[in-house]
Amino acid sequence: MKTALITGASRGIGRAVARELAHQGWAVGINYLNRADKARELVEETVQSAERARLLRTCMAELHEDYREALFLVYFEGLSHAETAAVMGKREKQVADLIYRGKNALRKRLEQEGITDAYNG
16 A cells, blocks of 8 residues: 655645545545644545445445446446447447446445445436
């Protein structure tokens, strides 16, 4: 795991950098001069974000293999439905169905874990 110490992380560019690195999975240490309230807020946000990411990985791992692969290729690798179909050896319509069903299954599983604001599109 990569580690970063961000100075001035309670606001502005430092805050944005700390958020982004934490989102990418870095261990982030923050330093601040006089905005302890904002620094605590960032720490709480980062911890919550890390927990949501852990739950997402856990719930993705529990999906049917085809759902997981289609969702991963489209949403994490950025492939189009046509490219995903070629990788998976399926028709584009099948991929669209897998993504639709996979998102619904993932949303239900995340809701069981207490994440009620999962994307609904």
